[in-house]
Amino acid sequence: MKLLKIALAIAVLFVNLTLAQPSWADRPKFSKNPDYIEVTKTIQELKKSAEGTIPADVQRQIDELEFQKAAIESGTAWGQCRNESGGNLAIYGTGSEESGNSNQLYFLANKQTTPDQWDCQGVYLPADVKVTGLDKTGAVAVKIMDGTQLLVKKNPDTSELELNLPNAKIVKPGETDWFIPNVSQAFLDSRIPNTLTAAEND
Template sequence: MKIWKSLLIVLMIVASFAFAQPSFADRPKFSKNPDYIEVTKALNELTQTKDAQTQVEGLTPEEIQKRTEELTLQKYALETGINWGQCNNQTGNTIAVYGKRPNDEDDEDAVYDNGLYFLADGQSTKNNWDCDGIYLPNDVKVANFTSSPNGQGQELTGAAALKILDGTQLVIKTNPDNAAIELNVPTVKVLNSKEANWFIPDISQDIINTRVPNAPSN
């Protein structure tokens, strides 16, 4: 009787491992994520700059520290399996955002790698829906913009696509003094149609304001 009980326990343990194995196999391979590679490289460069006590043109030590902290959190988010970003619109206008289709299905007939959606003022994109970035209209500017962690702040004018890293909560606001938009993260990446298969039209903010908001939102 004891032998049968022992065999039953062994079988239960084996069965539990059999069911648990897929969960280990499905763990995200963050080290191969392009965002993770980019964040790690940028963080290493900033760390070396701090250790060598060298100055980065256009950046104060406080700004370097802020960017280092931001990248550290982004790196941790990617390591813990967060593979989506979120966009929060506080501009007073409708904005255009990039993201995957809500049903997360591959469409063989799709012309672009992701879709262009419209997010109403005061709305955030839905949790777990990956907001890849925002579209910058041809008559809108970004104040104190930089496209790399070691870059100097400058003014950016659309039309352009701005990509954010996974694990980022991007908040977009409008500066009341100059109408330029402000981003709460230190860096975003500017993309053009040659670098990414994204739809980047040459349109104004007024046209975007006429669109019906359709981005998955909270």
């Protein structure tokens, strides 16, 4: 009977080791993450260009980038977007980390946040939408780094959108493989939000 119990315990242990994901597995290599590479390069360029004493505004940029770099090193390989714009928000994303979808446009409803692990990579801003602190003449996208929580909200006094990013990275049509259409905010508001549905299907 003792021998049977030992054999059963070994069998359960063996099945557990072969089926369960090992807890000692390495985290994904952050050094190959495109955002990590870009942040590291930008930090080096800022330090190199500020020979000698670093101006306060450049040092603030470096500190913020160092913080983003640490966030990526911690293993957070996705961004999150929150919509408080009063209408639909077109966002760029790959869906969940497991889905493997290529970067595409989704629609996030007002007062909603993309789920954890769902990689929001940026937002689309139509030409007819004014954004505080952004000088844009047409439709653009704003790219966010992994580990960033982007909040897009409408200023009730000016009706302009505000982003909680101190240094928003603008992407213009033709600069990357991101699809940047020329549509209005009214068109975006006519779309059915699908971000949370896409997350449930992944």
